[in-house]
Amino acid sequence: MLDQLESIARRVAPAVQQWAVRGVEETSEELVVRQNVAQAPSRCRDGGVMVSVVDRGGMGYAATADSSEAGLAAAFDEAKSLAHATAGRTVFDFSRLPAVTARGRYQSRVEQPASASGLKDKLELLASASAAAKLDDHIIDWTASLWTVDAEQLFITGDGGRAEQRFSFVTPNVQATASINGVTQTRSAHGQYNGFCQQGGLEVLARANFAADASRVAREALELAMAPQCASGEMDVILMPDQMMLQIHESIGHPLELDRILGDERNFAGTSFVTLDMFGHYRYGSDLLNVTYDPTRSEQLASFAFDDDGMPAQRQFIIERGILQRPLGGAVSLARARALRGDIDGVATARASSWNRAPIDRMSNLNVEAGDSSLAQMVASIERGVLMQTNCSWSIDDSRNKFQFGCEYGRAIRDGQLAEVVRNPNYRGISATFWRSLAMVGDASTFQVTGTPFCGKGEPSQVIRVGHAAPACKFSRVAVFGGET
């Protein structure tokens, strides 16, 4: 489909102020072995085109999977009709958007293409991991899974822009549930809802230590089922990278999305406690907090060369030495924001979940930069606290301020030493002050590249892949609590 798209688009595009065509082709395969039984393999092949038209100051989008000349012409008609129907009644005069002329390519770095490995081999790999997770009879449920995706995208504009991008994503996971004396606990390799999600081919499995990780996951599930509840009280916490992922995502990423700040999401995903006047001077965190938008880390889930509005992507500081620098907003939001504050800056992060959704501001790769503390130094600095690993519960308010998060696995810390495993470790806080309690930032030895394939937002709703890389971090005087069961 994509090989003909540009020529057809340029042939049938109407005479309008601006137009763009974004074609997407994506193939995926999901394999699951649960309790040593392979479930029916499921694969998907999805392709289609989103057409956008700016005319008379209005803007319209139309999506179709029919990329023939007639199909694309009909989509252009729909988009143009919507642009005219909304002209004069839009949040912004879209004719003021800058022309998109960028040209270039991006391709995921892939060493072992997933498609080169046969179904039988992949199922055997999962069967092996599944078998390894059944450590003893207290393991009552266990699963190994592998999700692979290859996606190709071509973005063409009437102003001569052309961005061709090819992505490969691999998400393995292992999960085990243990039950001992009426206590049931679930442990996963990298989050029950995320997995170890990265760009690349099957070499991602080695980076995830997939072949050997199942027994570790099951062992830790057993530890949790025998562990005491996490203590309650105000104490220091160390968040490991697979919990930092969620902490960054919910209490830095979402509040800094420019469309939230502009009010677009108030009916669904919510607003933000951050306002346009804060950029450039607001103290978001302690001096140790350095946050980057980084689309250049090749293995990370949301690396790319252009966002879905064709804006070139480059690494930028979002928060530097604790001070808020710029929001997460693409070209459309940026143009709207600049009408309110002329010096506001942004990053290339307007993205769509697929061909059938229009781009909106997302967070892409949003990372906390490594510091200079080893994990041992952080543990040694804590008299009473808890180390938390792997998110399993998340909740935050409309303005992305009051949050409560829970983890799968905790280790008590006493007198500078790691102590017993604890179950149901939870903590709560307020975004506007929490990051100011960042007391130590882990060095490169604690740094991990993680993310989630399931960031939800938007009307219509969109699930998108985002990356979060982070070191382990220590926060002081956090409200911590455990569970009841």
Added chain:
Amino acid sequence: MDRLEHFASVLTERSFFDALAAPLCVTGDGVDRVTLYLKAETSDFIRFNHAAVRQATHVSQGYATLAVVHGARRIESTLSLTGRLDTDLATLLAERSALQAQLADVPDDPYLQLPEAITSSSRHQTGVLPSPASLVRDVAAAAQGLDFVGFYAGGPVVRAFADSRGQRHWHHVESFHFDWCLVLAADKAVKSAYAGTHWDDSEFARRVAVGAARLPLLAQTPRHLDPGAYRAYFTPTAMGELLGTLSWSGFSAKARRSGTSSLCRLERRDAALHPGLCLREDASRSIAPAFTADGWSKPAIVSLIEAGCASGTLNSPRSAREYELEANGANAQESPEAMWLAPGSLAEADALAALDSGLYVSNLWYLNYSDRQACRMTGMTRFACFWVEDGQLAAPLSVMRFDDSFLRMFGEGLMALTDRAELIPESGTYRERQLSSVTTPGALIEGWRLTL
């Protein structure tokens, strides 16, 4: 462009589906059964901010899930459809051949279970929907002077199933869902919705006006509450959030058997809900199709909780085979699609008087389990929640976090359910427009635990 042309897409036409199903759902060459499931829609998506259009999108999409079965082996593939019959049929036939070839690499699945009965059904409901241009005019007129932010989704939605044994199910509904907030400032807003199959400009305008009339209440100085236990009245909308969270593992047969359901304690009778609580999966009141993606017909009612005790689970065919249960029309996730909570006896008009002093909770937000084994949930109040004194709305609330056990709230904590159950359609549009719903009354709860 008129409306008929605007929504014209073969993807949502029965003749197109039948033309695909007939040549595809054919056995032979080591295949015992072929199934075809279609999800298709033609949708207008229009989002508004500050009473103006932010994004207007027209989407035409169709996805066919093709599965082939031989003995205890099954493999499936989902393909997007172009709407060009020859192209789509050729693609699907090629995919069927590829799936057949791969069946040899798929191990036997001892828990594979497919319907034995051959059933068919058909529902075809047409509607009257606004054009984008008229909708934009309606919003501009009704929302003049208001900070209106909202989202309209409308158009035909189709689910269809066919198999090689002759099963044919068809579900076609033309509907709309529009929800919006009238924002006073920051996070203070009145949220309203209008959903149905026949759009009425004046009804939409009336609902906007009703919401606008409530805005002055939000302008009063907000009440900041300390953490603690409070009496609270939950509107049906807020109840929908609580029940929706409970649906996440609560009624799944697999989750119950693997010890990960939030209602394991209820099933073990370690805890009991209020004896007045009756909860069912009630397909007869549903806007969802009467069949599953695997071609199972749904029973009219599956009892989940009766008289406060666990009375049943949602059993997918796979769990049914694994745990020796009766399959009861559940989807693969074993989550409810048409949950119905029986109303109680408290007249809705008397709810504030019965509350006396406490919280009026219009909306909840971002719920999750904080301790799934204890069925403990956390979440936030949102939008137009109020402090109530002497049965009157006294002041808007600053947003508060709760952390409380559903078993406690709706066990010893349940004071009353209102006497009218309201249908709340799922407004989500992840991947496609959703067809599930929750029907629930409001509830009066004692000792609701606020934490932050």
